[in-house]
Every structure is written in structure tokens, then in C-alpha cells.
Amino acid sequence: MGKLADSMAYPPRILRSERAAAYLSMAESTFLELVKAGRLPAGKKLGGIRFWDRAEIDSFVDNYQGEGDEEDKWAKILGSEK
Numbered sequence: 001m002g003k004l005a006d007s008m009a010y011p012p013r014i015l016r017s018e019r020a021a022a023y024l025s026m027a028e029s030t031f032l033e034l035v036k037a038g039r040l041p042a043g044k045k046l047g048g049i050r051f052w053d054r055a056e057i058d059s060f061v062d063n064y065q066g067e068g069d070e071e072d073k074w075a076k077i078l079g080s081e082k
Helices: 017-023 028-036 056-061 070-078
Strands: 044-046 047-052
Touching: 017 028, 017 047, 017 056, 047 056
Parallel strands: none
Antiparallel strands: 044 047
16 A cells, blocks of 8 residues: 555655755755764654654753853853863
């Protein structure tokens, strides 16, 4: 039995690496490098297929402070950089 095709307009809940990268507006190679470095969620495996939960990616983005966050800024000001 093949995939069920429907006409509903909703975003997929699970994304393969190429779709997860596109969702974050980056190249798949960059996405995978950031995953490997532990800077993005690692994803999950199901039947040998690695996928990313869109809700987990959304949560990561919602909570991401960005490069050079306030803690780093104050560490530089106070001269206590790591």
C-alpha cells in the first residue's frame, strides 16, 4: 500500500533532514553540521530513517538566545570570558 494522498493543507509534523534544513532556511549540509556539533536537535530514528519533529525545532528556535547572548556580553565586559 502506498502513501495516502489527501488534499488537506497542513505542514508535516516530522521532517527529513532536507525539509528540516529548508524549514530553518539553511542548506542541508549546514543543518547536518550543526546537528553533528550538538547545536541543533539530534532528531530521532524510526525504522532506520532519521527525522526531526517540527514542534521540537520550533521549541528550539523559540528558546534560542542567538550567538553572543547576554551572558557572553557581560563576560566580555567583566573580563571573565570563557
